[in-house]
Amino acid sequence: MASLTYELTLAGLSVGAAAALTGVGLVVTYRATGVLNFAHGAIAVFCAYLLRQFVVVWDWPLWAGAALVLLGVAPALGLALERGVFRPLAVSGNDPARTLVASIGVFVLLVGAAALLWGTGAQEDAPVLISADPWGQLAVVCAVAVAVWAVTRLTRFGGELRAVVDDRRLAVLGGVDADRVAAVGWAFGACTAGLTGVLLAPYVRLDPYGLPLLVMEVVAVAVAARMRYLSVAVGVALAVGVAQSQLTRLHPGGWAQPLLQAVGANLFVVALLVAALVLPAVGGAGALSQAATRRVVPAPPGAWPVAGVLFLLPLGFAGSDLHTAVQVPALALILLSLVVVTGRAGQLALGQGAFAGLGALFAVLLSLGRFPGLPQLPGPAALVLAVLLVAPLGLLTALPAIRRHGLALALATFAVGVGVSRFVLAQPYAAGLAPPRPAGLADDRAFYALELVLLCGALLVVRQVRQGRSGRALAALRDDEAGAAAAGVPVAALKVAAFVLAAALAALGGALLSFGLRSFDPASFDPVRGLLWFAAIVVLGADGPLSALLGAALLVGLDAGARGGVAAATVGLLAVLVGRFPEGPYEAVRSLSVRARGRGRLTERGDAVRVRLGRVGTGADGESAARDLRDGGPAGPAPRTGRPHGRTASGPDLAPSRSAGRKASPAPEGRPSGSAGPHTPATLTPRAALHAPAGPEADAGRPAEPSAHVPGAGSGPGGAPPSPPPAPRAAAGPPGRAPVLACSGIVVRFGGRVVLDGVGVRVEAGRVTAVVGDNGAGKSTLFHCLAGTLRPDAGRVSFGDRDVTRTAAHARTRLGVARTFQQLVVFPSLSVGDNIRVGAEQGHVRDPGAVARLLRLLRVPDGRRTDDLSTGTLRRVELARALAGRPHVLLLDEPTAGLDDAEVAELTRLLRALAADGTALLIIEHDLELVAALAGTVHVLEGGRIVASGPPGEVLPARAGR
Numbered sequence: 001m002a003s004l005t006y007e008l009t010l011a012g013l014s015v016g017a018a019a020a021l022t023g024v025g026l027v028v029t030y031r032a033t034g035v036l037n038f039a040h041g042a043i044a045v046f047c048a049y050l051l052r053q054f055v056v057v058w059d060w061p062l063w064a065g066a067a068l069v070l071l072g073v074a075p076a077l078g079l080a081l082e083r084g085v086f087r088p089l090a091v092s093g094n095d096p097a098r099t100l101v102a103s104i105g106v107f108v109l110l111v112g113a114a115a116l117l118w119g120t121g122a123q124e125d126a127p128v129l130i131s132a133d134p135w136g137q138l139a140v141v142c143a144v145a146v147a148v149w150a151v152t153r154l155t156r157f158g159g160e161l162r163a164v165v166d167d168r169r170l171a172v173l174g175g176v177d178a179d180r181v182a183a184v185g186w187a188f189g190a191c192t193a194g195l196t197g198v199l200l201a202p203y204v205r206l207d208p209y210g211l212p213l214l215v216m217e218v219v220a221v222a223v224a225a226r227m228r229y230l231s232v233a234v235g236v237a238l239a240v241g242v243a244q245s246q247l248t249r250l251h252p253g254g255w256a257q258p259l260l261q262a263v264g265a266n267l268f269v270v271a272l273l274v275a276a277l278v279l280p281a282v283g284g285a286g287a288l289s290q291a292a293t294r295r296v297v298p299a300p301p302g303a304w305p306v307a308g309v310l311f312l313l314p315l316g317f318a319g320s321d322l323h324t325a326v327q328v329p330a331l332a333l334i335l336l337s338l339v340v341v342t343g344r345a346g347q348l349a350l351g352q353g354a355f356a357g358l359g360a361l362f363a364v365l366l367s368l369g370r371f372p373g374l375p376q377l378p379g380p381a382a383l384v385l386a387v388l389l390v391a392p393l394g395l396l397t398a399l400p401a402i403r404r405h406g407l408a409l410a411l412a413t414f415a416v417g418v419g420v421s422r423f424v425l426a427q428p429y430a431a432g433l434a435p436p437r438p439a440g441l442a443d444d445r446a447f448y449a450l451e452l453v454l455l456c457g458a459l460l461v462v463r464q465v466r467q468g469r470s471g472r473a474l475a476a477l478r479d480d481e482a483g484a485a486a487a488g489v490p491v492a493a494l495k496v497a498a499f500v501l502a503a504a505l506a507a508l509g510g511a512l513l514s515f516g517l518r519s520f521d522p523a524s525f526d527p528v529r530g531l532l533w534f535a536a537i538v539v540l541g542a543d544g545p546l547s548a549l550l551g552a553a554l555l556v557g558l559d560a561g562a563r564g565g566v567a568a569a570t571v572g573l574l575a576v577l578v579g580r581f582p583e584g585p586y587e588a589v590r591s592l593s594v595r596a597r598g599r600g601r602l603t604e605r606g607d608a609v610r611v612r613l614g615r616v617g618t619g620a621d622g623e624s625a626a627r628d629l630r631d632g633g634p635a636g637p638a639p640r641t642g643r644p645h646g647r648t649a650s651g652p653d654l655a656p657s658r659s660a661g662r663k664a665s666p667a668p669e670g671r672p673s674g675s676a677g678p679h680t681p682a683t684l685t686p687r688a689a690l691h692a693p694a695g696p697e698a699d700a701g702r703p704a705e706p707s708a709h710v711p712g713a714g715s716g717p718g719g720a721p722p723s724p725p726p727a728p729r730a731a732a733g734p735p736g737r738a739p740v741l742a743c744s745g746i747v748v749r750f751g752g753r754v755v756l757d758g759v760g761v762r763v764e765a766g767r768v769t770a771v772v773g774d775n776g777a778g779k780s781t782l783f784h785c786l787a788g789t790l791r792p793d794a795g796r797v798s799f800g801d802r803d804v805t806r807t808a809a810h811a812r813t814r815l816g817v818a819r820t821f822q823q824l825v826v827f828p829s830l831s832v833g834d835n836i837r838v839g840a841e842q843g844h845v846r847d848p849g850a851v852a853r854l855l856r857l858l859r860v861p862d863g864r865r866t867d868d869l870s871t872g873t874l875r876r877v878e879l880a881r882a883l884a885g886r887p888h889v890l891l892l893d894e895p896t897a898g899l900d901d902a903e904v905a906e907l908t909r910l911l912r913a914l915a916a917d918g919t920a921l922l923i924i925e926h927d928l929e930l931v932a933a934l935a936g937t938v939h940v941l942e943g944g945r946i947v948a949s950g951p952p953g954e955v956l957p958a959r960a961g962r
């Protein structure tokens with residue numbers, strides 16, 4: 001027995017050593033470049049094939065082949081990838097979605113190229129570089145790990161590496177050659193990938209699809225090591241390898257037997273599921289730009305009728321052509337699922353193959369009467385029930401997606417895809433299933449016609465989802481999750497809905513695929529297919545149903561008409577190009593031609609400048625927008641009643657110069673504060689704009705008007721005194737008014753550090769309350785607690801008499817607490833009008849004229865895209881979106897950031913008018929002059945505590961004098 005244990009341990013160490021090498025390679029590449037290299041497994045298989053080519057086919061000596069592959073080809077491949085694919089992405093900001101798409105593109109490209117060059121069948125004669133005896137392999141792993149440790153800890157290069165990892169731009173400013181660091185990281189990562197492939201190939205099947213996946217399952221090891229700790233990666237890899245090996249000894253009877261066998265054979269997949277779904281997310285938890293997924297390739301005119309005719313053509317086919325054609329609508333449905341979840345909702349869904357496979361398996365089992373607990377069903381009923389059963393399983397990816405973004409979400413959905421493939425689809429009960437076609441549809445033509453009908457139905461459903469209110473909400477979610485929540489979009493529910501609908505569509509497609517081919521083949525739905533489909537839909541323009549039709553025709557056509565691997569190689573190549581040139585082929589050609597002329601090298605500095613200029617909005621539009629703002633006069637007229645707290649603009653003694661850090665205004669304001677501008681309709685006050693009479697249904701669904709809903713709200717200056725606030729500990733503020741929004745005793749800790757310590761503020765109707773303080777004082781943290789984006793560790797937040805401490809951000813918005821962002825947030829894929837419409841729709845404001853009035857009031861251009869508008873205009877768009885939901889409370893985090901003096905004056909007048917109309921405002925602001933001009937009450941935050949509160953005239957001079 002002891003010797004069996006020993007033997008199994010040795011076998012496990014051998015597997016673990018290869019996994020450890022993968023882990024080390026992934027960690028080093030990630031540390032050097034910030035990229036989780038999905039192509040690692042594909043590089044491994046490419047190198048393994050190449051060594052076989054040299055040694056077995058061309059009869060080279062093993063040492064020569066190995067030296068050339070591992071010390072020549074692999075690092076050269078890594079360098080080429082860094083130089084040609086990932087460096088331009090890193091320079092342009094390392095958008096994780098684009099980087100991920102590019103690395104999946106490289107994966108698909110290399111896998112396709114391997115299939116093209118060496119065929120899709122498995123090779124059994126890969127040369128053995130190091131014997132199966134684990135000691136040699138372990139020695140290699142230890143040597144590699146120690147070398148990496150020594151280089152990163154003891155050399156200057158290691159210091160540079162750490163600097164680049166911490167902050168690439170900062171490191172570059174500090175003189176570090178980030179490109180060199182990344183190049184070394186890529187070369188080394190590719191070397192370890194090659195070594196892994198060469199070590200594994202003789203002991204597992206060397207085939208273009210299986211081996212890369214095997215290597216990618218091992219990503220769990222790197223995730224468990226938090227993409228950081230080499231020793232953890234090596235330890236986990238060896239432990240899982242040994243445990244997997246030892247599990248083969250157990251042979252329990254009954255139901256546990258197949259389960260244990262499956263787990264024993266796939267312990268790295270279990271580890272992947274745990275690492276991706278249970279451990280804290282890697283790659284940062286923040287919402288990420290999904291620029292790569294929202295790409296729309298505009299359909300040329302007449303594309304839909306042409307597509308319709310092309311899809312009808314196969315009805316005239318016969319024989320094998322028609323048999324091939326039946327796969328197209330089925331695959332189009334699967335790709336359509338990605339249009340919904342990735343294209344429109346912006347979620348990186350790498351596991352759609354799993355849902356297609358489940359749909360196929362369930363439908364086939366049901367139609368054969370082999371589904372546990374259910375009788376045999378006729379084909380159509382089996383199809384419907386399979387879709388209904390799989391749809392809720394969309395929660396498998398939807399639930400992780402609620403908290404995970406970007407890379408972490410990609411890993412989670414990939415893990416689910418791999419898990420379902422290994423534990424459900426590739427099981428003995430699923431082997432050799434041959435479902436009958438539904439009665440009356442045995443003929444390929446009839447079946448194809450049914451598929452077309454179902455595809456049309458699905459296209460109509462997707463069209464409905466992408467249009468109108470739901471379409472705008474999904475686009476907002478895709479563009480900026482926090483912004484969407486702030487506009488009132490129920491982010492979590494919408495994600496769940498998108499994933500569930502996508503699972504249903506994929507299941508329908510998968511079921512049709514199996515019925516069409518009259519067989520269930522788990523390999524048709526393996527995770528590599530999932531990656532290929534994902535890359536294909538992103539390449540063709542994820543947010544467009546036409547892409548699904550085109551993609552399906554392309555993939556099926558290439559698979560049927562060309563050598564195996566051509567489809568994957570084509571999609572991979574396109575994905576790499578799209579990763580680099582997301583703006584499309586024109587941009588690609590332009591950039592390449594500029595480079596060919598030797599003038600277009602994108603430098604760190606050049607790009608940074610462009611990014612900066614882009615943000616402040618240069619060019620004719622930006623300048624004209626700023627001029628409009630200056631010349632157009634204030635957004636609203638003078639307050640109808642006097643200012644409630646009777647302050648006028650501050651004296652010069654109160655504030656430091658406002659122009660610090662702000663664009664200088666070339667034109668004088670030339671107008672007294674609060675006066676109406678020439679372009680503003682004289683009768684249009686902010687509240688009048690928001691609450692202008694509308695149809696009887698105008699406020700349907702709205703909880704209540706301020707006075708009915710919130711004590712004190714809407715009473716404005718001189719309103720009836722409301723009842724006292726219910727807050728347990730009275731917050732600072734003048735007595736006699738009930739706060740619309742209040743917090744008390746707020747405590748927030750980050751990692752044990754107290755950032756807010758018993759803070760309380762009241763935000764009252766018709767008043768501007770300000771919070772000032774030094775950088776890091778805790779202002780934004782307090783703001784997040786009030787807006788609902790952060791739950792305090794202790795304390796209470798109340799809205800009127802309602803405790804909202806645990807109420808989600810979007811729900812607070814719907815109650816009437818609107819906010820803007822310090823880094824302004826607009827939804828770039830929506831027009832200006834639609835940006836505002838999202839706010840109105842989510843606030844259940846059904847007055848059709850409200851958006852138009854807001855557009856007029858804030859003088860923002862409807863129909864325009866947001867990309868080329870100036871910061872000032874974008875701030876007004878953001879404000880308009882916040883106001884569109886008719887909020888009772890408006891929270892503004894540094895609203896003047898990036899504005900010039902004229903724009904600040906404009907904003908000041910608008911905010912004053914809003915307050916005069918009864919809105920409760922809370923401002924976090926460094927600009928003391930603005931605070932003095934606007935606020936009735938000022939709270940000074942220092943080190944997480946409120947150290948002074950009162951009217952600005954009392955509080956601010958002390959601050960200004962510091």
Ligand SMILES: Nc1ncnc2c1ncn2[C@@H]1O[C@H](COP(=O)(O)OP(=O)(O)OP(=O)(O)O)[C@@H](O)[C@H]1O
Pocket residue numbers: 750751755773774775776777778779780781782
């Ligand atoms: N998510 C977080 N994790 C850990 N620490 C955080 C986090 N968010 C904020 N902090 C820390 O909490 C403190 C308060 O941050 P906060 O952003 O609230 O300050 P602030 O007053 O808004 O500063 P600024 O004016 O620069 O925006 C800072 O020291 C910051 O580093």
